Amino acid sequence: MNTEYDKKSLLISALKRCGAVKFGDFTLASGKKSKYYVDIKKASTDPATLTVIAEQAASLIHQEKVDLIGGVALGGVPLATAVSLKSELPLLIVRKEEKGYGTGGRFIGDLKEGSRVILIEDVTTSGGSVKDAIAAIRGAGGSVGVVITVVDREEDAQQSLAALGVKLIPLVTASDLIQ
Template identity: 40%
Template sequence: MTPDPRARLRELFLQRAVLFGDFTLASGKKSKYYINSKRVLFHAEAITLLGELLYDATKDLPVKAIGGLEVGAIPMAAAALVAYHRAGRPLEGFFVRKQAKGHGSKELVEGQVAAGDTVVVIDDVLTTGGSVVQAIDAVTAVGAKVARVVCICDRLQGAGKALAAYDYRPLFTIRDFGIEPEAS
């Protein structure tokens, strides 16, 4: 275990994921910076650290599963599953498709999530929270209960307000990367 996994993951995000320029976000908003978490989520050390942090952020809960909207939540869920396994605790993973497949089981939620299950919904970077709300809606539609919402980075542009009804815990905010939030 790394002495300070949060500090080291922050350092890796600063080195690999924080980009400056002109970007259009998933929310449709324009931004002068972008957090490309995939540049970190597919790095061995970073994904291990993230698993530790996701475990620490959720270990107090009696959860059955962890997951969120494809694509960002998939490696995050895998990291959490490894950390839970190492801690001797069972946990299922899932992901929510942006739209149901037209073949096979045609499921929107992939993985072992059923009515009555308590879950944690995760996402990488949140601006308005729209993507994570889509995942929340999908798992609650199958009857699961959302115990907590965790993201890697909150850009501080409305996600907290959109998730006010949930136990919402970002691992970092954009300020942790030395950036002030842009006007909404």
């Protein structure tokens, strides 16, 4: 199973089998309406599907120069954790906002000046939530050149991230899933 088509087929089957792809009337986090919904939390909690995601993302990571695998809380954390385990690269968790108690901070993990981070995202629509994480990482002295998303809904995230100098690599696209 080396071809891109085989990998996509395997992931699409796994996402459908675990119930992550739903059809109906949905409101997305972006506020947009959609006739389908991809519930990656379902995939994240299914060991077989999570393994497929981790293996495919980790195989892409070995083509990049990277120090940390990053995930945005909450949806990206189980995915990034699985990819971290598979790739044997350290994990960085990016909180949505700075914690005002304990040790505080926006990051869990060892983000240093010059650290190269690949972010793992569950579903990208406009790229809004991941853009905030990219800004936080860059503000702390790290760099992000690549975001791997499980599903790209093909609604401007690619262009939006490209404007920041970040490449979006989808494991599958919405067109792949709903055809």
